[in-house]
Amino acid sequence: MPQIYAVGNQKGGSGKTTTAVNLAAYAALAGRKVLVVDLDPQANCTTHLGVDRELFELTSYDLLVDDAVSLADVLTPSCIDGLMAVPSDEDLGGAEVEMVGEIGRELRLRQALASADDFDLIIIDCPPSLGLLTVNALTAAEALIVPVECEFFALEGVAVLTRNVEIIQERLNPDLKIAAIVPTKFDRRKNLCRDALDYMREFFGKQVTKTVVRTNVSLAEAPTQGEPIALYSPSSHGGEDYRSLAREIFKVRLK
Ligand SMILES: Nc1ncnc2c1ncn2[C@@H]1O[C@H](COP(=O)(O)OP(=O)(O)OP(=O)(O)O)[C@@H](O)[C@H]1O
Ligand SMILES: [Mg+2]
Numbered sequence: 001m002p003q004i005y006a007v008g009n010q011k012g013g014s015g016k017t018t019t020a021v022n023l024a025a026y027a028a029l030a031g032r033k034v035l036v037v038d039l040d041p042q043a044n045c046t047t048h049l050g051v052d053r054e055l056f057e058l059t060s061y062d063l064l065v066d067d068a069v070s071l072a073d074v075l076t077p078s079c080i081d082g083l084m085a086v087p088s089d090e091d092l093g094g095a096e097v098e099m100v101g102e103i104g105r106e107l108r109l110r111q112a113l114a115s116a117d118d119f120d121l122i123i124i125d126c127p128p129s130l131g132l133l134t135v136n137a138l139t140a141a142e143a144l145i146v147p148v149e150c151e152f153f154a155l156e157g158v159a160v161l162t163r164n165v166e167i168i169q170e171r172l173n174p175d176l177k178i179a180a181i182v183p184t185k186f187d188r189r190k191n192l193c194r195d196a197l198d199y200m201r202e203f204f205g206k207q208v209t210k211t212v213v214r215t216n217v218s219l220a221e222a223p224t225q226g227e228p229i230a231l232y233s234p235s236s237h238g239g240e241d242y243r244s245l246a247r248e249i250f251k252v253r254l255k
Contacts, residue, residue: 002116002117003120003121003122003142003143003250004122004141004142005121005123005124005143005145005179006124006126006137006144006145007019007124007144007145008126008144008145009126009146009147009148009157009158010130010157011128011148011157013128014128014149014157014184015149015182015184015185016126016128016147017045017223018219018223019147019184019242020145021048021049021223021228022228022230022238023123023145023245023246023250024083024123025080025083025228025229025231026228026230026243026245026252026254027121027123027246027252028080028081029230030250030253030254032082032120032250032252033082033118033121034084034120034121035075035086035116035122035123036049036083036085036123036124036125037085037086037109037122037123037125037137038059038060038085038125039088039092039127039133039134039136039137040088040092040125040127040128041088041090041091041127042090042127043090043092044125044223045085045125046085046088046089047223048222048226048227048228049078049079049080049083049226049228050078051077051079051085052076055076056074058073058074059074059088059089059091060074060086060087060088060092061088061091061092061095063086063108063109063112064095064108064109064136065095065098070112071113071115071116072115079228080231092133095132095133096131096132099132100132105132105136106135106136106139107172108136109124109139110136110173113140121250124137124140124141130160135168135172138164138165138168138173138176139172139173139176141173142175142177143178143179144165144176145179145180145249146158146161146178146180146182147182147184148181148182148183150193150194150197150200150212151185151196152192152195152199155196155199155200155203158203158204178207180207180208180209180248180249181200181204181207181208181209182209182213182245183197183209183212183213185213185214186212186213187215209248211241211244211248213242214237214238216237216238218236218237218238218239221233222238229242
């Protein structure tokens with residue numbers, strides 16, 4: 001059975017998609033069979049993975065709302081061998097409303113991923129909210145990766161997220177763990193950034209990864225080329241940091 005990770009934080013722009021895509025790419029380059037599920041109607045993850053829009057018709061929306069659609073129907077290749085995607089598009093925005101009245105609506109993704117035996121690792125990119133899409137991700141996953149921007153107010157959001165994780169543990173998924181809190185967009189020249197990182201380590205202790213993802217222009221450019229940093233600029237700070245993060249979280253062997 002694959003290991004299933006959700007990458008979530010209801011705060012927008014915290015680095016979820018960047019983290020999901022780049023961790024997935026390094027895990028695939030280390031030889032793992034990886035699936036990325038784009039569960040955000042913004043579809044940034046789909047774009048960043050270089051998924052060709054000509055190659056898919058069905059998306060994570062269909063997987064969630066249509067019983068007749070199976071995982072195999074929505075798998076789409078990405079720009080990296082060994083890395084498949086379940087793409088998304090703006091239609092997914094309607095899924096939360098459409099699923100509201102349905103019994104078992106929180107379990108749709110978990111059920112859809114039950115047939116994912118061909119993969120070693122599944123990474124789900126969550127939208128910036130704690131709505132039904134994120135609840136589906138947290139119910140399907142065994143572990144949550146939380147990217148947190150190194151700024152002061154970001155920490156309150158993590159406390160809110162942690163409480164929501166406890167609710168999901170009680171009601172839907174007792175196995176769910178917080179695997180890692182990942183400091184992102186770190187700029188050591190800024191006092192506030194350094195202070196925020198210190199607070200993060202103080203409050204969340206060992207849950208915070210040793211690897212800190214620095215602010216890096218290549219990481220911001222890579223999505224526009226539809227390439228993970230591992231292809232776009234592996235020797236950049238962003239490349240170094242996500243390679244190190246993949247080693248730390250997934251214990252993969254990478255040079
Ligand atoms: N370490 C970094 N250095 C520089 N730019 C970054 C870094 N991490 C992310 N970015 C940029 O910041 C923006 C937000 O990042 P990203 O899309 O990964 O966040 P997100 O949490 O997925 O956002 P959303 O909540 O909208 O889904 C993007 O333009 C991305 O390229
Ligand atoms: Mg995103």
